[in-house]
Amino acid sequence: MKINLFKLFKKENSLQEIYPMSSFDILLEPKNSYPFFASLKNNNVQAYSARFMVKYEDVIKIENLIELFFLKKITQKKECVSFNGKALHYFRFEEFNQTVIDITTNNIDLIKMLFDERLTPPGPDAVFPNSDFESLGSLQGSMEYWWNVYWSPFWKVQSEQEKKIYFLRNNISNDLRDFMILHS
Incomplete structure (x- = not known):
């Protein structure tokens, strides 16, 4: 009997369940917006994703915004939170001795607030x-x-x-x- 290990361990794309079409809003980015959030719609995930380097003091600002929108304090380097039909995957790690934030979310209000923060990566x-x-x-x-x-x-x-x-x-x-x- 042959067992297809690929099928055995293959996961369905759970992101499609976390970010359903019913909770997707179109993000109209300002012309000079940073960080850049790319749509994942072509991957059948109804969310936006960004990876950006931040100054250490900006980590607190970002995590406070997440808490404001999702009513949950970020306590780990990697978290998935949801509230009121919106979801967020958060991952914080070190690269080049600096802090990098990776965010996937369908909450465009959070994204707009991140734009408003005028974040600047370390030079x-x-x-x-x-x-x-x-x-x-x-x-x-x-x-x-x-x-x-x-x-x-x-x-x-x-x-x-x-x-x-x-x-x-x-x-x-x-x-x-x-x-x-x-x-x-």
Whole structure:
């Protein structure tokens, strides 16, 4: 007798049950919204998902917003919560010695509040504190990965004026500023 192990261990897509069509709302994102929430509708999951790096102090803001909308305090690095027909998968982990948040939810009001928080990921100098940005020509390896996955989604939605303000507010050196402009 043959046993198909793939079928034995294959799970149905439980996300389709957690995020049903009946609780899906269209998210009309502002033009310059960050973090970027991608629709999972093409995967038959009626929710949005985002992965973004945050400064340590922003973790509390995010978790407080989740508690506000789902009436449950986040106490673990990985949680699934639901309230009033809306659901959220939350995962917090460390990468590049920084905090990364992964959220999947169908609660567009929470997403809009996250946009309103104007979250900013840690800059290149915080993630790569020992780098000589003046001597770096091209993005490679871990810096390229970090730039494409975590920094670029934030940086691309900033206007030229917002970028200038970022440089001033964060006391960015000329070498780092030139590096950031070069790779924009």
